[in-house]
Amino acid sequence: KVGLIALSTDQTIEGDFNTICKNLPLDIFVNRIHNQNPLTKENLLKMEKDLESVTNKILPEEKINTIAYGCTSGTAAIGETEVNAKIQAAQPGIPCTNPIAAASAALQAFGARKISVLTPYTDSVNIELAERFCERGFQILNIDGFGMEDDIEMTRLPLVSISEGAMQVCDPNADALFISCTAIRAAAVAQDLESRLRKPVVTSNQALAWHCLRLLNDDFSVSGYGSLFELGPNGSPL
Numbered sequence: 001k002v003g004l005i006a007l008s009t010d011q012t013i014e015g016d017f018n019t020i021c022k023n024l025p026l027d028i029f030v031n032r033i034h035n036q037n038p039l040t041k042e043n044l045l046k047m048e049k050d051l052e053s054v055t056n057k058i059l060p061e062e063k064i065n066t067i068a069y070g071c072t073s074g075t076a077a078i079g080e081t082e083v084n085a086k087i088q089a090a091q092p093g094i095p096c097t098n099p100i101a102a103a104s105a106a107l108q109a110f111g112a113r114k115i116s117v118l119t120p121y122t123d124s125v126n127i128e129l130a131e132r133f134c135e136r137g138f139q140i141l142n143i144d145g146f147g148m149e150d151d152i153e154m155t156r157l158p159l160v161s162i163s164e165g166a167m168q169v170c171d172p173n174a175d176a177l178f179i180s181c182t183a184i185r186a187a188a189v190a191q192d193l194e195s196r197l198r199k200p201v202v203t204s205n206q207a208l209a210w211h212c213l214r215l216l217n218d219d220f221s222v223s224g225y226g227s228l229f230e231l232g233p234n235g236s237p238l
Contacts, residue, residue, distance in 0.1 A: 020209045070205075
């Protein structure tokens with residue numbers, strides 16, 4: 001049983017998880033957390049107070065095997081330690097993850113250190129996000145976004161725009177490209193981008209689903225969503 005905390009406005013993450021995991025022997029249980037537009041640090045921080053109660057409402061008194069908080073910018077604003085503490089307060093001892101932890105684990109599995117980053121965010125949110133990855137030891141060669149502040153508009157970002165943005169942003173010297181945000185449909189183009197860029201592509205939802213599977217200590221393989229699903233958490237092939 002996988003518990004997923006999705007934003008109240010997110011129209012992408014639940015579908016991505018269900019599609020990626022559709023042939024796997026697991027069940028995904030979603031609860032939604034209130035978030036406000038515009039997407040600013042001030043509004044992102046407001047989610048922290050609701051994290052514990054939202055987690056508590058995912059199959060209360062039932063055993064859940066892992067829990068994922070589905071907001072990349074929210075994790076950057078609140079902090080991974082604080083996010084994990086709120087989830088653990090509701091579900092003590094349950095392995096949990098978030099998009100920054102998941103993407104970091106994915107990039108490490110590829111042995112990537114120098115990263116290019118594409119986001120839908122404004123510069124102020126990008127700066128905070130880049131700082132979180134730098135704290136984890138990655139070198140951010142460049143980060144650029146679409147300058148969007150509305151989570152619903154991010155969902156409507158065309159796949160062709162994501163692909164074109166990724167091709168423009170990815171530095172030739174980067175070890176990998178990370179596409180941030182659980183609201184945009186980047187997981188759908190990850191595999192195609194890998195073939196065009198000839199380097200690993202990690203997205204928020206793709207990495208989050210992969211990390212949940214690895215936290216379950218299962219070697220499930222998924223096709224169609226990039227080479228990440230061919231790797232275990234330590235980078236060894238499945």
